[in-house]
Amino acid sequence: MNAFELYNPTKLVFGADKVGQLGELIEPYGKRVLLVYGGGSIKTTGLYDDVLFQLNKIGAAVFELPGIEPNPRLTTVNKGIAICREEKIEFILAVGGGSVLDAAKAIAAGALYSGDVWDFTIHKAVIQEALPLGTVLTLAATGSEMNGNAVISNWETKQKRALGSKQVYPRFSILDPKLTYSVPPNQTVNGIVDIMSHVFEQYFSLTTDVPLQERFAESILLTVIENGEKALADGRDYDARANLLLSGTYALNGTLPNGVTTDWATHGIEHEVSAIYDIPHGAGLAILFPNWMKYVYKERVGKFVQYAVRVWQVDPTSKSDDEIALEGIEATRAYFTRIGAPATLGELGIGGEHLDRMADEATRFGPIGSFKPLTKEDVLRILEASL
Amino acid sequence: MNAFELYNPTKLVFGADKVGQLGELIEPYGKRVLLVYGGGSIKTTGLYDDVLFQLNKIGAAVFELPGIEPNPRLTTVNKGIAICREEKIEFILAVGGGSVLDAAKAIAAGALYSGDVWDFTIHKAVIQEALPLGTVLTLAATGSEMNGNAVISNWETKQKRALGSKQVYPRFSILDPKLTYSVPPNQTVNGIVDIMSHVFEQYFSLTTDVPLQERFAESILLTVIENGEKALADGRDYDARANLLLSGTYALNGTLPNGVTTDWATHGIEHEVSAIYDIPHGAGLAILFPNWMKYVYKERVGKFVQYAVRVWQVDPTSKSDDEIALEGIEATRAYFTRIGAPATLGELGIGGEHLDRMADEATRFGPIGSFKPLTKEDVLRILEASL
Numbered sequence: 001m002n003a004f005e006l007y008n009p010t011k012l013v014f015g016a017d018k019v020g021q022l023g024e025l026i027e028p029y030g031k032r033v034l035l036v037y038g039g040g041s042i043k044t045t046g047l048y049d050d051v052l053f054q055l056n057k058i059g060a061a062v063f064e065l066p067g068i069e070p071n072p073r074l075t076t077v078n079k080g081i082a083i084c085r086e087e088k089i090e091f092i093l094a095v096g097g098g099s100v101l102d103a104a105k106a107i108a109a110g111a112l113y114s115g116d117v118w119d120f121t122i123h124k125a126v127i128q129e130a131l132p133l134g135t136v137l138t139l140a141a142t143g144s145e146m147n148g149n150a151v152i153s154n155w156e157t158k159q160k161r162a163l164g165s166k167q168v169y170p171r172f173s174i175l176d177p178k179l180t181y182s183v184p185p186n187q188t189v190n191g192i193v194d195i196m197s198h199v200f201e202q203y204f205s206l207t208t209d210v211p212l213q214e215r216f217a218e219s220i221l222l223t224v225i226e227n228g229e230k231a232l233a234d235g236r237d238y239d240a241r242a243n244l245l246l247s248g249t250y251a252l253n254g255t256l257p258n259g260v261t262t263d264w265a266t267h268g269i270e271h272e273v274s275a276i277y278d279i280p281h282g283a284g285l286a287i288l289f290p291n292w293m294k295y296v297y298k299e300r301v302g303k304f305v306q307y308a309v310r311v312w313q314v315d316p317t318s319k320s321d322d323e324i325a326l327e328g329i330e331a332t333r334a335y336f337t338r339i340g341a342p343a344t345l346g347e348l349g350i351g352g353e354h355l356d357r358m359a360d361e362a363t364r365f366g367p368i369g370s371f372k373p374l375t376k377e378d379v380l381r382i383l384e385a386s387l
Numbered sequence: 388m389n390a391f392e393l394y395n396p397t398k399l400v401f402g403a404d405k406v407g408q409l410g411e412l413i414e415p416y417g418k419r420v421l422l423v424y425g426g427g428s429i430k431t432t433g434l435y436d437d438v439l440f441q442l443n444k445i446g447a448a449v450f451e452l453p454g455i456e457p458n459p460r461l462t463t464v465n466k467g468i469a470i471c472r473e474e475k476i477e478f479i480l481a482v483g484g485g486s487v488l489d490a491a492k493a494i495a496a497g498a499l500y501s502g503d504v505w506d507f508t509i510h511k512a513v514i515q516e517a518l519p520l521g522t523v524l525t526l527a528a529t530g531s532e533m534n535g536n537a538v539i540s541n542w543e544t545k546q547k548r549a550l551g552s553k554q555v556y557p558r559f560s561i562l563d564p565k566l567t568y569s570v571p572p573n574q575t576v577n578g579i580v581d582i583m584s585h586v587f588e589q590y591f592s593l594t595t596d597v598p599l600q601e602r603f604a605e606s607i608l609l610t611v612i613e614n615g616e617k618a619l620a621d622g623r624d625y626d627a628r629a630n631l632l633l634s635g636t637y638a639l640n641g642t643l644p645n646g647v648t649t650d651w652a653t654h655g656i657e658h659e660v661s662a663i664y665d666i667p668h669g670a671g672l673a674i675l676f677p678n679w680m681k682y683v684y685k686e687r688v689g690k691f692v693q694y695a696v697r698v699w700q701v702d703p704t705s706k707s708d709d710e711i712a713l714e715g716i717e718a719t720r721a722y723f724t725r726i727g728a729p730a731t732l733g734e735l736g737i738g739g740e741h742l743d744r745m746a747d748e749a750t751r752f753g754p755i756g757s758f759k760p761l762t763k764e765d766v767l768r769i770l771e772a773s774l
Contacts, residue, residue, distance in 0.1 A: 001564075001629040003402025008395065014646065015390025177388075209626035212610040212633055219602030226598065239596035242388040246599055246645065255642070258633065259401065 001210050001259035008254050010146045011172040014246070016238070018174045019047070019136060022054035022093075025172045029132045030090025031060045034083055036104045038068045038096045042138065045182050051095055051136065063087050065107075068096065071153045071160060071274055071281070072103035074118055080107035081117060084131060092133040094170075097187075098142025098194075098281075101135050102150035105168040108133045118154060121161035130167040136174045139183055140244040141191030141282065143198055143252025145173035153275055159361070160275035175249065177241035185232055188244075189339050190282025192228040195248045196221060197285040201264045202256040203307070204293075204371050206300055213260050214306070220247045220256075221311045225335060232339060265362075265369025266292045269379055272358035279348050286341035287348075290333040291385040296372040297325050304328055345386050355383045388597050388646035395641050397533045398559040401633070403625070405561045406434070406523060409441035409480075412559045416519045417477025418447045421470055423491045425455045425483045429525065432569050438482055438523065450474050452494075455483065458540045458547060458661055458668070459490035461505055467494035468504060471518060479520040481557075484574075485529025485581075485668075488522050489537035492555040495520045505541060508548030517554040523561045526570055527631040528578030528669065530585055530639025532560035540662055546748070547662035562636065564628035572619055575631075576726050577669025579615040582635045583608060584672040588651045589643040590694070591680075591758050593687055600647050601693070607634045607643075608698045612722060619726060652749075652756025653679045656766055659745035666735050673728035674735075677720040678772040683759040684712045691715055732773050742770045 013021055026033065033055060042048040055062050065080045083089065084107060094104035108130040110117030119125040137145045144150065149164040183191070203217040224247045230240035250256075269292075270284040297304040301321045308314035308328025316324050337343055345351075359379040367373035374382070400408055413420065420442060429435040442449050452467045470476065471494060481491035495517040497504030506512040524532045531537065536551040570578070590604040611634045617627035637643075656679075657671040684691040688708045695701035695715025703711050724730055732738075746766040754760035761769070 001401075001626060001633070003405065004399075006399035006401065007397075010394075012391075012393040014388075014393065018390065209630070211613065212606060212630055212637065215606030215609060216603060219599060219606055222602060223599040239388060242646070243596070243599055246388070250599065259629070 002207060002261060004257070004259045006254055006258055007166070008146060008169065010170050010253075012146060012175060012249065013172055014175045016176055016178050018176050019050050019054060022051060022136070022174065023058040025134060025174075026055070026060065026091055026093065027058050029171065031058065032063070032088055032090045033060045034063050034065060034080065034087070034089045034092045034107070036065045036068060036080060036092060036094045036096075036100055036107065038066070038100050040066065041182070042095055045179070047095065047136070047138065047179060051093070055093075063089065068100045068103045070099050071278055072099045072106070074152055074154045077103055077106040077110060077117055077152055080104075081110040084111035089131060092131055093136070094133060095136045095138065097137070097139030098144045101137070101142060101144035101170070102152060104133050104135070105130075105144070105148075105150035106152050106163060107131075108168050109163065109165060118161075120163040120165075121152065127163065127165035127167050130165065132171050133168065134172045134174075135170045136179070137245070138179045139187060139191055140180055140241070140248040141194040143195075143248055145170060145175065146249050146253040151271065158275050160271040175245050177238055177245050180241045180245060181236045183235070185235075185340065187280075188228070188231055188235070189341050190280045191244070191248065192224055192339060193282040193286040193336060193341050195224050195244070195251045197266065197282075197289055198251040199256065200289060201267060202260060202262045204263060204296075204303060205260045206371060207260045210260050213256055213258055216250075217256050218310050220251050223247050225311070228339060261370050263369045263371045265371075265374050268368045269358070269362050269382065272362045273345070273350070275361075276354050276358065277348070277350055279350070283342050283348065286336045287343060287345055287386050288382065290329055290336070291382050293329045293332065294326070295378065295382050295385070297329065298322075299372045301325050352384070352387055355380060358383060389594060389648060391644070391646045393641055393645055394553070395533060395556065397557050397640075399533060399562060399636065400559055401562045403563055403565050405563050406437050406441060409438060409523070409561065410445040412521060412561075413442070413447065413478055413480065414445050416558065418445065419450070419475055419477045420447045421450050421452060421467065421474070421476045421479045421494070423452045423455060423467060423479060423481045423483075423487055423494065425453070425487050427453065428569070429482055432566070434482065434523070434525065434566060438480070450476065455487045455490045457486050458665055459486045459493070461539055461541045464490055464493040464497060464504055464539055467491075468497040471498035476518060479518055480523070481520060482523040482525065484524070484526030485531045488524070488529060488531040488557070489539060491520050491522070492517075492531070492535075492537035493539050493550060494518075495555050496550065496552065505548075507550040507552075508539065514550065514552035514554050517552065519558050520555065521559045521561075522557045523566070524632070525566045526574060526578055527567055527628070527635040528581040530582075530635055532557060532562065533636050533640040538658065545662050547658040562632050564625055564632050567628045567632060568623045570622070572622075572727065574667075575615070575618055575622070576728050577667045578631070578635065579611055579726060580669040580673040580723060580728050582611050582631070582638045584653065584676055585638040586643065587676060588654060589647060589649045591650060591683075591690060592647045593758060594647045597647050600643055600645055603637075604643050605697050607638050610634050612698070615726060648757050650756045650758045652758075652761050655755045656745070656749050656769065659749045660732070660737070662748075663741050663745065664735070664737055666737070670729050670735065673723045674730060674732055674773050675769065677716055677723070678769050680716045680719065681713070682765065682769050682772070684716065685709075686759045688712050739771070739774055742767060745770060
């Protein structure tokens with residue numbers, strides 16, 4: 001086990017109708033609130049009204065930044081930063097899925113920084129302080145509700161980059177499974193793939209003798225696999241939605257990487273695809289991950305054998321390690337297909353035109369990942385296999 | 388899944404030689420430090436010198452409270468509180484196992500309270516504030532390093548009681564597996580039983596459809612079972628010690644009870660035994676838990692079947708649920724016996740004289756536990772089965 005630090009001060013408030021606690025949760029931070037949200041589905045579901053009711057109850061002055069894109073854009077983040085400065089915002093409330101939460105984090109950090117918020121993504125500056133923020137999550141996927149990370153896109157330069165800091169951990173996150181009842185099947189699917197991919201990036205590691213972290217990862221995968229199908233069969237299955245929501249949080253709240261060398265190469269490759277084509281993150285990951293697995297599994301076939309047996313109940317009897325590993329990878333692909341995720345870039349109308357540029361960008365600082373460090377050529381092979 | 392809140396701001400610093408970070412971790416809180424420790428084993432191992440070296444490096448004024456008992460006593464806690472007041476202590480550093488950590492928490496809360504610290508254990512007062520504290524853990528067992536709970540004993544009245552508050556979460560806890568190399572086998576055994584018991588209290592629940600929490604619990608049990616035997620075979624096996632240490636923390640850091648109705652009856656009964664006989668907590672739990680299991684399993688036999696199959700790999704083929712469940716319970720007892728834990732109170736020289744008083748005290752506020760709420764008569768039956 002490697003040395004590590006674990007620190008996560010976000011307060012998770014989990015359960016039906018917990019939006020009713022919003023006022024008391026925000027009040028300690030101030031009353032000038034920037035409400036950040038996405039495409040307006042929160043107005044259809046009534047959540048917008050519920051949130052405003054709670055904010056009005058504490059007499060908050062509410063400013064709004066609607067229209068956060070699925071891959072949140074730097075231009076939109078900058079609009080939010082401008083509002084924070086002009087209106088002396090004291091607290092940012094993000095209501096939505098991962099994109100909304102990520103945008104809110106970037107705004108929170110950018111509002112107290114004199115330079116360009118993009119600086120944080122290119123390591124030109126480090127986040128020293130941020131406005132306090134809280135979230136009401138409406139989608140099981142991101143993990144952003146309980147960590148200090150965010151991903152934003154620069155649409156002009158077609159770049160998608162991450163920023164991270166302890167300063168942007170949400171002070172609280174409200175997770176009400178009922179708020180995810182209205183998530184349509186395709187977004188539920190993308191969320192499932194996103195959660196599983198977050199686990200993969202931390203599970204497929206060369207670090208040995210970390211049985212607790214491995215079992216925690218397998219626990220999340222098994223729970224998502226079961227409950228993903230249940231939630232797709234009945235979007236209003238409270239426990240299925242709750243189990244997905246909690247799994248999404250634990251996949252990325254610092255539980256899995258304790259003492260483990262993680263990878264994140266596939267996320268890096270996917271970011272380059274969706275930076276150019278603006279496809280849903282989960283869809284890109286569903287296409288890429290099984291191809292990454294096939295490309296790298298020989299680096300530590302035993303881990304893929306364990307994955308196949310424990311997660312997919314592959315029967316190892318009289319099979320070679322390679323056979324067992326590949327069966328587990330095929331089971332992954334079959335599950336993604338069964339729940340309706342795409343298997344090829346072609347299905348999303350993406351051809352081979354920009355693969356070279358994607359591979360180039362993905363490896364701009366050198367090889368990516370740790371399970372098998374991938375050069376530009378490696379990334380290109382994985383992208384080609386994904387066409 | 389029930390509604391729940393999850394909040395845990397303790398910073399865990401995990402890895403070999405992390406005591407070297409002690410100075411920088413304490414410095415933000417002040418320089419007048421109360422060092423709390425136990426029976427002096429930290430002097431034999433050299434840890435005491437290492438800690439003092441780090442404290443001297445930041446120019447701290449160090450006051451000492453040695454001699455914390457295995458079941459820490461109110462009188463000792465009151466000594467610590469007196470030092471805090473007289474010496475205007477700014478930070479409390481606990482170096483040791485669960486008893487030392489628990490005593491430090493009680494001191495931290497009592498130092499800023501005008502009444503008797505015992506008030507917090509009998510719900511006569513609620514902890515409003517506490518001195519900041521940090522810990523260097525030397526034993527895998529307690530979980531106290533990453534939660535806001537403590538148990539102290541009033542030796543005059545023979546009462547052992549708990550206190551808890553967000554105010555007494557350690558600001559940091561340093562977990563160096565090497566510091567547990569010198570833990571003797573019997574204490575390693577007690578730690579293993581303690582960790583497993585903490586999991587049991589949260590795992591054997593009537594709450595249904597919480598698959599993630601159940602699998603997390605099973606993950607800890609499996610890891611402890613494997614690594615417990617490894618650590619006993621070779622006390623200097625770094626990974627075995629690391630896996631035990633991390634398991635102990637996760638068993639009681641708020642991961643398992645999310646949305647689950649927990650029990651804690653067996654801990655309650657054990658506290659009554661060790662309040663009178665001053666036996667190690669882990670030894671008491673090893674005796675009591677399998678007897679509690681046998682007494683209650685029929686309340687939800689399916690959970691005990693799952694436990695037997697997933698944790699002990701009991702083959703369920705052509706067995707009744709009762710048979711499978713009982714086989715899992717027997718496997719628990721067999722494991723405890725294999726690692727050297729006691730199976731009866733008699734082995735510790737405890738007879739039946741005070742069973743009635745223990746049962747009376749354990750149920751002083753009414754039936755205890757939730758899996759099967761236990762009346763005084765129930766507790767008496769379990770204690771009698773443990774003789």
